[in-house]
Amino acid sequence: MRTYGCQMNEHDSERIAGLLEMDGLEQTESFDDADVIVLNTCCIRENADNKLYGQLGNLKKLKEERPDLQIAVGGCLAQKDRDGIRERAPHVDVVFGTHNVGRATDLLGHARVSGPITEIIEESESFPSALPVKRDAHHAAWVTIQIGCDNSCAFCIVPSVRGKEISRPYSELIGEVEQLAMAGVTEITLLGQNVNSYGRDLTLKLRGTQVSAESSELVGEAWVRGPHTARPLFSDLLCSVAEVSGIRRVRYTSPHPKDLRPETIDAMAQVPEVCEHLHLPLQSGSDDVLSAMHRGYTADRYIEKVDAARRQIPDLALSTDIIVGFPGETDVDFERTLEVAAEVRFDNAYTFVYSPRPGTEAAELVQRFVPAKISAERMERLRRVIERTSLKGNESRIGHDEEVIVEGQSKRDSEMLTGRTRHNRLVHFPAQEKIRPGSYAQVRVTEARTFNLVGELLEVTAAAKHRTRIPVVSS
Numbered sequence: 482m483r484t485y486g487c488q489m490n491e492h493d494s495e496r497i498a499g500l501l502e503m504d505g506l507e508q509t510e511s512f513d514d515a516d517v518i519v520l521n522t523c524c525i526r527e528n529a530d531n532k533l534y535g536q537l538g539n540l541k542k543l544k545e546e547r548p549d550l551q552i553a554v555g556g557c558l559a560q561k562d563r564d565g566i567r568e569r570a571p572h573v574d575v576v577f578g579t580h581n582v583g584r585a586t587d588l589l590g591h592a593r594v595s596g597p598i599t600e601i602i603e604e605s606e607s608f609p610s611a612l613p614v615k616r617d618a619h620h621a622a623w624v625t626i627q628i629g630c631d632n633s634c635a636f637c638i639v640p641s642v643r644g645k646e647i648s649r650p651y652s653e654l655i656g657e658v659e660q661l662a663m664a665g666v667t668e669i670t671l672l673g674q675n676v677n678s679y680g681r682d683l684t685l686k687l688r689g690t691q692v693s694a695e696s697s698e699l700v701g702e703a704w705v706r707g708p709h710t711a712r713p714l715f716s717d718l719l720c721s722v723a724e725v726s727g728i729r730r731v732r733y734t735s736p737h738p739k740d741l742r743p744e745t746i747d748a749m750a751q752v753p754e755v756c757e758h759l760h761l762p763l764q765s766g767s768d769d770v771l772s773a774m775h776r777g778y779t780a781d782r783y784i785e786k787v788d789a790a791r792r793q794i795p796d797l798a799l800s801t802d803i804i805v806g807f808p809g810e811t812d813v814d815f816e817r818t819l820e821v822a823a824e825v826r827f828d829n830a831y832t833f834v835y836s837p838r839p840g841t842e843a844a845e846l847v848q849r850f851v852p853a854k855i856s857a858e859r860m861e862r863l864r865r866v867i868e869r870t871s872l873k874g875n876e877s878r879i880g881h882d883e884e885v886i887v888e889g890q891s892k893r894d895s896e897m898l899t900g901r902t903r904h905n906r907l908v909h910f911p912a913q914e915k916i917r918p919g920s921y922a923q924v925r926v927t928e929a930r931t932f933n934l935v936g937e938l939l940e941v942t943a944a945a946k947h948r949t950r951i952p953v954v955s956s
């Protein structure tokens with residue numbers, strides 16, 4: 482399996498891997514050992530497209546040498562390019578989209594008998610979480626609370642490849658979290674393209690109907706007992722997930738600034754399990770650009786929301802996504818982005834050069850495209866601002882004792898372990914003893930770098946709870 486793109490795709494891949502395992506396959510790291518290769522693709526930016534076609538080109542020789550090898554392409558690029566994939570890469574056996582992840586193994590079986598097949602469906606209400614799963618980490622899990630996106634940001638391809646926004650029934654979500662907790666998972670990340678509008682569709686469905694037992698299955702007790710408005714249920718959901726016994730950390734990604742409501746901030750401030758970390762995509766600091774993007778907020782509004790959140794959660798870590806070189810972005814617009822970024826003091830930012838996606842509104846604005854050289858210069862300036870505030874944020878942790886979840890051995894230094902703080906910062910610390918990944922520990926921060934922290938272990942506070950299966954090797 483090779484996965485490109487966001488956590489949605491990572492999560493879909495866990496499900497595809499789960500299905501393949503049920504089909505008797507085992508995971509392997511090398512293409513040379515594989516009987517089946519699944520590429521789960523992304524098309525958010527042009528280089529994601531190019532990467533896939535490059536990868537498929539590389540696999541052509543392998544397929545010629547071993548005609549029994551099956552190659553499947555799924556995910557957002559498959560949803561977008563459809564038949565185009567097999568036209569450009571006829572050696573692909575199966576193409577499936579984002580709405581029929583559950584069909585991956587059936588389609589591979591079909592292709593073995595009847596030859597190559599492309600199956601893309603437009604819409605479905607199937608959530609990946611209904612499928613079997615193979616997760617790499619045992620202590621942390623993603624839970625999809627919503628699929629699709631109802632917004633129409635001018636640059637973004639996601640709504641056209643992931644469909645309309647559909648929320649998963651409340652009680653089903655809580656049921657999944659309970660099961661995960663029983664399996665030893667202690668950290669939950671709620672996933673959606675626009676997580677904080679969770680439930681909007683569900684409550685609209687219930688408007689004007691009699692409240693019943695089924696309503697509370699759909700939208701949860703709190704909403705049913707409340708004033709029955711169409712208010713988002715996201716904050717209720719945060720509280721309910723945190724209440725599940727065994728869950729110690731709750732995260733979510735990504736919320737949309739325009740839908741960030743005071744109730745969500747209240748829940749973050751009041752519920753101890755909800756981590757003090759907010760990933761709030763800014764995209765641009767210029768009101769003109771934000772308006773052209775159809776983001777639905779101004780820079781001041783964004784700053785107000787951040788200030789309000791920080792008043793209630795003084796320790797809040799803040800990360801963001803920013804696009805540089807959106808069509809028509811002037812020097813003055815870009816300066817505003819730098820100003821807002823410096824004022825807000827992001828702890829981390831994912832920065833992207835605007836990439837035109839055919840079919841989106843902004844891709845039509847060819848006359849206003851920003852030359853690549855200018856975008857590259859702007860990117861460099863933005864990077865420096867972000868790195869400065871990020872380092873400052875990290876330095877502010879020196880001397881603090883932080884709770885971390887141990888993730889395992891450090892990649893660079895086998896004497897060191899790495900852990901993740903509640904703020905989602907990575908900490909490296911030396912450890913004489915062996916500590917199982919998924920355990921909780923207290924670490925004193927001694928040093929700050931731009932992208933991570935260094936600390937010393939104080940104590941292990943909770944051992945990992947999940948059971949590790951010892952694989953049965955048949956002779």
Ligand code: SAH
Pocket residue numbers: 525526636637638639673674675735736737762764802803804833834835836837838
């Ligand atoms: N639903 C999420 C974001 C999904 S895409 C949200 O609204 O926050 C992740 C990020 O990719 C976006 O926040 C944006 O910064 C970036 N992105 C999306 N389309 C892009 C494009 N055409 N060019 C460059 N960056 C893009």
Ligand code: SF4
Pocket residue numbers: 630631632633634637638639640674675737
């Ligand atoms: Fe794309 Fe905007 Fe939807 Fe995010 S909210 S997925 S950026 S359209």
Ligand code: F3S
Pocket residue numbers: 485486487488489490522523524525556557558638639642643
């Ligand atoms: Fe990419 Fe699809 Fe995610 S386009 S960013 S994998 S929703």
